[in-house]
Amino acid sequence: MTDQPTGRGDRSAEPSGSALSRLHRPDLYVSAAVLIICGLLFARTFAFDSVPSSLAQNVQPTTFPRLVLIVIMIIALILPFEFGQKWRAGIDLDSDRREPIPPIVFLTGAALLVFVGVMPWLGTFVGLLMIAALLPLLWGERRWKILVPYVVIFPTGVMWFFSEVLRVTFLPGIVGHIFW
């Protein structure tokens, strides 16, 4: 199991930093982020239109979201104190985040944003062809004999199915409705 710390009970194997101190720094940041977001959203509820009590039937539009936000904020306060207790129970909350995020993840995320951003201009079909070609290349794929047929066949098959069978109209983009 990946969530089991490897050096349970072995102080030398403890994570660096304030691992077993009462406040775990990474969780402090997480908790702060949750509190800030919730605080901003809570402030936003004051901008909701006000409704006379007679029309609101005792249920103001702000009450439920505020209750939910307060619950989240209260639970978020527990987060920085959780690490030590979990570590002693044999669970490492840092196992998924100890390693820094590799550049390929940022590149992939940025590529996804670019693909979706240019899709209205390129059109769905050309956009999908671009995704099918560039994403494998970005991930290090260089087997052209597999890549080329994949780029042609896979997006075309998906587009055909959705257009012809499910009757979905896709964005035409620069090529217009030549294909679908």
Add this chain to the structure above:
Amino acid sequence: MDIDSIVTGVTLILTPTSLLLIMLSVLIGVTIGALPGLSSTMAVALLLPFTLGMEPVVAISMMAALYCAGTFGGSITAILINAPGAPPAVATALDGYPMAQRGEAGRALGMAAIASVSGGLISLVIFIFAAPALAAVALSFRPQEYFALTLFGLSMLAAISGKSAPRNLISGMLGVLVSVVGIHLVTGVERFTFGTTWLYDGIDFVPVLIGVFAISEMLKQSQAPEQIMERVKNLAIKLPGRDDLRRTWATILRSSGIGTIVGILPAEGTTVAAIMGYNEAKRWSKHPEEFGKGSIEGIAGPEAANNAGTSGAMVPTLALGIPGSGTTAVILAALIMHGFRPGPFLMRETPEILYAIFAAMLIANFAFLFVGLAGARVFSMVTLIPRTFLWPSVFIFAVVGAYAYNQQMFDVWVMLIAGLVGFVGLRHGFGPAPFVMGLVLGNLLEKNWSQAMIIFDSDWTLFFHSWIANLFFVLTALSLSSPILGPWLRRRFSFRAKRATQQTDSGS
């Protein structure tokens, strides 16, 4: 039991098209289940847009069949290459792979298939009796009872499998928060729309589901190295012999019961069921020393439990409208998307739907027995698909699926943002399943809370005037305190046991 509804439901499924689509779902389910990284929850989320133009009953049946088959599919790669395709198959790998290594892969697969089908069938029988009974009880629920039940369902996120109860609860409550975006139904006031008309109707389930399950996992997989799996050669599938059946029948029955009960509990999943099934199989076994080295009971236990858990999880989903797992939360969203009213009204207004789903799951169970046994070698080879083609394909499905739902790019952006946020959340221990359960239950929670508050004229103390609501409030409190109470009770019991042993030793 309404015979007419049963006949109607079964008839809806026994058409060539429906059977073909269910078989197709089984094939997809086993394949997805066999592929490490792809989960049946993700597959059901990606399948949603494909079912847009379908008969709603067939669409939901396909998803139920995919859910059953996906749970089984994970055991194939768990046994053959020690790479559980799905989390519920983790326990199966503990004994399945050692058996495969000593040349008994066929026997292990045969037992996995038989135990899965047995678990699935036993829990389906319980499902067919429990769901209508539960729905009949739930029909008498008023808004305050429904609110308390939904709150209990959400509180179970504290006990859900995962590393951290507070993180699960925050994920769930963030899901609830997302569900309030849009126009408030009682007053017509815009909430969290930030001035854009795109958010007037709220945020749709489908793009969010696809984003948090598929895109966040894709980003996680982008950093994973290409794995070279060692495959078992000379694979000959073998159904369990009389000796194996004699040795495992009690384990299968026990694990089926465990799986069904764990599945019925809101928010618990098949992974928990499988681990409990494995532990209990070991505890009751006459040969516990064989566990971990290739025990046939070590396969029967988790496999019967995880498949029983799938049908068990459908009980609260269909009868109460409270999802029993992440996948059933997606199925619940699909029911709403296709115009059904999950919960007791589904049973009262359209009972044939329930029986059609039951029939589909029954067919799926027999289908994956056949598919699993005949095609295990082929399914073990799906792991040969390079991730450099697999995940771009998932992204293409995700983009097209998110767009096709409402045919607007806004949903693709929602999907992408949900995926990016989901990835960051996943890294810090905030799982997608609790978020989706919160998202699906959020509307139900607010609707019932609002109705009760209107009826009570804002006197919230009246919530405690119903014994059913009080029962759920107590269960909610227990569930929320379980992460603290559980370890404390375990420590206390182990301390008492230690003291008793010391006293006995000193006495003797």
